Amino acid sequence: EIVLTQSPPTLSLSPGERATLSCRASQSVSNFLAWYQQKPGQAPRLLIYDASNRATGVPARFSGSGSGTDFTLTISSLEPEDVAIYYCQQRSNWPPLTFGGGTKVEIK
């Protein structure tokens, strides 16, 4: 089973700052990695798939990069509505499909 480790657990930034979230895989997943945003009380939402492709309707301030074992989700300029928990997920070697433990993004 591929284990995904996300860091940091919590990120506290001011509006307008750049947010950098990390996801590390226990073995190579090529580019088969997605990112999800889960706001409080809501279902998750697909943001990025195949490491760098934005899903439909996702604002351009969200971008994904990486391949192999190291991936990054970047929010170029943090907005108050970006407060959420962000999860990465791999589909390279499954079953099982696996998620990271999440990074909570807060506004200072």
Place this chain on the structure above:
Amino acid sequence: QVQLVESGGGVVQPGRSLRLSCAASGFTFSSYGMHWVRQAPGKGLEWVAIVSYDGRTKYYAESVKGRFTISRDNSKNTLYLEMNSLSAEDTAVYYCAKTLSEYFQHWGQGTLVTVSS
């Protein structure tokens, strides 16, 4: 637009069974694989099961294998999850999700299953 509506959650005693449903609309249901994903209170996401577009292929997480059964009725645009031998560790919000190459493209709002005596 894609809509997924789960139902069937509730409080159930340990060892008992429960069946969840997910009504789909806004897309050609019979053309897509479908998943169940769960989230224990205050915890992260856990993939539970997938069924192929035609219902013939199914995979499960080890934690539910042998106890849960995923199925679908394409004539009713509905996905199911039959859950047996439930334990406290199965307490979670259960989401159905439409697949995009084994990513979770669209999600329902979830249904809460609480296993408690």
